[in-house]
Amino acid sequence: MVNISLSGEDIFLLTNRNYYVIDALYVDKLRERHSEIDWTNAENSIRNTIFPFSDAPFAIISFQQTNRNICAFPLNKIKKNPGDKIDEKSFSTDTGLILFIAQLILRDFIAHFNYAIFVEDIEGLGVQKWARIQRRYGDNECAAILSQGVYGNSEFDGSGMFRIEA
Secondary structure: OOOEEOOOOOEEEEOOOOEEEEEHHHHHHHHHOHHHOOHHHHHHHHHHHHOOOOOOOEEEEOOOOOOOOEEEEOHHHEEEOOOOOOOOOEEEEOOOEEEEEEHHHHHHHHHHOOHHHHHOOHHHHHHHHHHHHHHHHOOOOEEEEEOOHHHOOOOOOOOEEEEEOO
């Protein structure tokens, strides 16, 4: 199973894991400036050093343990954030392509992800490249969602500030 949503499909994530929810293009910025990140305090370091002018460059989410280790994450859990409630579940995106990356793999993930190569043919080669990324980390350690744009049936319609309602 390729854990990518191109047309509003659910993605599947592990329970009891923290995930970064971040614009795919921002991951390139993390890779370019990885030596500036204090990995003992990555969340604050990334916010303050790499994205000092963004109120919410990424969100951090997790899902409570259920009777299953994997939970479905539907696109309708991503809501527009008018900016008056910015917290750990808020994130901004410029591209409308967001990644869910398990906190445990973030450092290695950014070393192996390249936005330009991934999006050059997202519906063809991009899916194959994502499948290779998943094989490296496991099916549910990372996922990708591409916004359907203004014609989709979701509040997640492209660039802007959003919040995960999970």
